[in-house]
Amino acid sequence: MAILERAHLEIVRAVAQHGSLTAAAKKLHLTQSALSHTIKKLEQALGTDVWLREGRSLRLTQAGQYLLGVANRLLPQLDQAEDRLRQYAQGERGTLRIGMECHPCYQWLLKIVAPYLAQWPDVDVDVKQKFQFGGIGALFGYEIDLLVTPDPLYKPGLIFEPVFDYEQVLVVSKHHPLATSKYINPEQLSGEVLITYPVKTDRLDIYNQFLMPAGISPKRHKVIETTDIMLQMVASGRGVTALPRWLVEEYTSEMGLVPVRLGQQGIAKQIFIGARETDANIDYLKAFVELARQPVS
Amino acid sequence: MAILERAHLEIVRAVAQHGSLTAAAKKLHLTQSALSHTIKKLEQALGTDVWLREGRSLRLTQAGQYLLGVANRLLPQLDQAEDRLRQYAQGERGTLRIGMECHPCYQWLLKIVAPYLAQWPDVDVDVKQKFQFGGIGALFGYEIDLLVTPDPLYKPGLIFEPVFDYEQVLVVSKHHPLATSKYINPEQLSGEVLITYPVKTDRLDIYNQFLMPAGISPKRHKVIETTDIMLQMVASGRGVTALPRWLVEEYTSEMGLVPVRLGQQGIAKQIFIGARETDANIDYLKAFVELARQPVS
DNA sequence: TCAAAACATGAATAAAAATGATATAATTTC
DNA sequence: GAAATTATATCATTTTTATTCATGTTTTGA
Structure with missing residues (x-):
């Protein structure tokens, strides 16, 4: 009955990764002959070719491409399962894999993680920020166990809980003309350089909740990866940005930054x-959410 | 490096399913001895027990429960991959697995499927209606390839397209007092027996868009699985229900049913x-969506 | 155009792993 | 106390997997 073995998936992946049978064989610590034989057997068992032999190189058939997709999807899950079992073996509870869909939350997360690690010495924490299929996909695909996000999704299979509230504010240098405003209107940004994280504009609050409703664009839009550099830029008067108020307040004194309310409200x-419903009763996972719900100091 | 093989997952699953090693061995066409040997080796390789030996029965350890979860998640995907490869082998394109999150859509789907099957003779179609983790989970978990649903979800990894519009109407027997109304208000249902599909009330349009905003409840709420029986009940004056207008109109003449607008509007x-983004370029999948977008005859 | 690189194939073989056979002990369940 | 179930051990057998070697084909590119 069963034809497809883990080894087959490994082979498909290795060949695709290294481009040739010989290279794949080396990687897998096998001889070229061995690989050639096993793939032949696999193809015979499946009844379909997996690779097209084009001269001295291999190209995936349609079936092969499908198989590669399966391999890329399932192998990481098997690897991860082994990792986790190894952890169980060592008396550890596991690894809490946290996904982040919210750039500035990283600073907040660090504050939660520290006490959590102390409280759960036998649980490791890993944070991921890039997902091929989005945070939701990563949750459903078992790439992560928790997702920190501004967009909850109330669907069967997932559970979302609010953990904290904050105000998104404009950040300007203390020498900036807007620094003394109680609040600003969208038009007041039309001459400014806006610095943001590298995310689609329609996922940026300052666009979809402030600028776009008013039909305003900033003079320029610069993109920067890291919060620290971003704030350096703002402090040096190169532009303005939008961040959580609590985050700005930490930097205010040392860097000369001022938070300004976006709009009157x-x-x-x-x-x-968010977490998978099936994980709802895992204690160390619940504990993290519980901890996260505490107000930020 | 690699410890966990497909066979191990099969064993874990079989033992959990049949309750004992001996029973599992029979199912897997192995001897009890063989199983006992392999699981022992597996546990040694992992460094952790998978089962607790309690007298003459086995109970999963924490690690074992985790492993069972992995098995239940991954084995179906492997099975499905083999099925699909078998189809490729026979020159077929594959199976289009359609998930339905919309009860009455079934009738509509049948009309699409018929011409589709004619147009794509080498593609099979399968329809699923029950999902452990909801339609979205089934898409992300590769249980289905397309999802028919009233709630789109615009998230990375998924693509949703509208395929048709309709009006949800109240269905009553032609002898019913409300049958001559141009439209009805929520209060007019307070004395009626409401028949619906077995779905949470907050997912029923007639509740969340009509009754609940007005704070009204029907006299009674009966639940029925199939559309046909539901309509029989309505025709015989046992209650009223809410369905798409086009669906009612097909039954109107033969059964004496009347559609009534819900509210003035x-x-x-x-x-x-919905589909997975990665599948966006699969021709027979695109073709289905294309076909579905045509107006219903 | 010729050598090198890459894959295929078949045969013989060696090594490893899985399985089966069998027997026995321990435990629990009824 | 008999039956059922698992553990364990040993040995034989079978199956799987990989290796080696020899040889052939095709393509690539210097």
Whole structure:
């Protein structure tokens, strides 16, 4: 009945990765002959070719491409399962893999992680920030166990809980003309250089909740990866940015940054933590959410 | 490096399914001795027990429960991959697995599927209606390839497209007092027996868009699985229900059913088809969505 | 155009792993 | 106390997997 073995998936992946049978064989600590034989047997068992032999190189058939997809999807899960079992073996509880869909939350997360690690010495924490299929996909695909995100998703299979609220504010240098404003209107940004994280504009609050409704664009839009550099740029008067108020307040004194309310009401934000429903009763996972729900010091 | 093989997962699953090593061995066409040997070796390789030996029975350890979860998640995917490769081998393109999160859409789907099967003779179609982790989970978990649903989800990794619009209407027997109304208000249902599909009430349009906003409940709420029986009940005056207008109109003449608008504006609905982004370029999948987008005859 | 590189194939073989056979002990369940 | 179930051990057998070697083909590119 069963034809497809883990080894087959490893081979498909290795060949695709290294481009040739010989290279793959070396990687897998096998001879070229061995590989050639096993793939032949696999193809016979499946009844379909997996590679097209084009001269001295291999190209995946349609079936092969499909198989590669399966390999890329399942092998990491098997690897991860082994890792986890190894951890169980060592008396550890496991690794809490946290996904982040919220750039500035990283600073907040660090504050949660520290006490958590102390409280759960036998649980490791890993944080991921890039997902091929988005945070939700990563949750469903078992790439992560928790997702920190501003967009909750109330669907069967997942559970989301709000963990903290904050206000998204404009950040300007203390020498900036807007620094003394109580709040600003969208038009007041039309002459400014706006610095943001490298994310689609429609996922940036300052766009979709402030600028876009008013039909305003900033003079320029610069993109920067890291919060620290971003703030350096703002402090040196190169532009303005939008960040959580609590984050700005930490830097205010040392860097000369000023938070300014966006609009008369301000932009209120809420951050959620999501998990798989099936994991709902894992104690060290619940504990993290519990800890995260405490107000930020 | 690699310890966990497919066979191990099969064993864990079989033992959990049949309750004992001996039973599992029979199912797997192995001897009890063989199983006992392999699981012992597995436990040694992992460095952790998978089962607790309690007298003459086995109970999963924590690691074992985790492993069972992995098995239940991954084995179906491997099986499915083999099925699909077998189809490739026979010159077929594959199976289009369609998930439905919209009860009455089934009738609509049948109309799409018929011409589709004619157009794509080498593609099979399978329809699923129950999902452990919801339709979205089933998409991400590769249980289905397309999802027919009233709630689209615009998240990375998934693509949703609207396929048709319709009006959700109340269905009553032609002898019913409300049968001559141009439209009805929520209060007019307070004395009625409401028949619906077995779905949480907050997912029923007639509740969340009509009754609940007005704070009204029907006299009674009956639950029925199949559309046909539901309509029989309505025709015989046992209650009223809410369905798409086009669906009612097909039955109107033969059964003496009358559609009545819900509220002055009526309830407008839209149905979407969702797919994984990675599948976006699969021709027979695109073709289905294309076909579904055509207006219903 | 010729040598090198890459894959295929078949045969013989060696090594490893899995399985089966069998027997026995321990435990629990009824 | 008999039956059922698992553990364990040993040995034989079978199956799987990989290696080696020899040889052939095709393509690539210097």
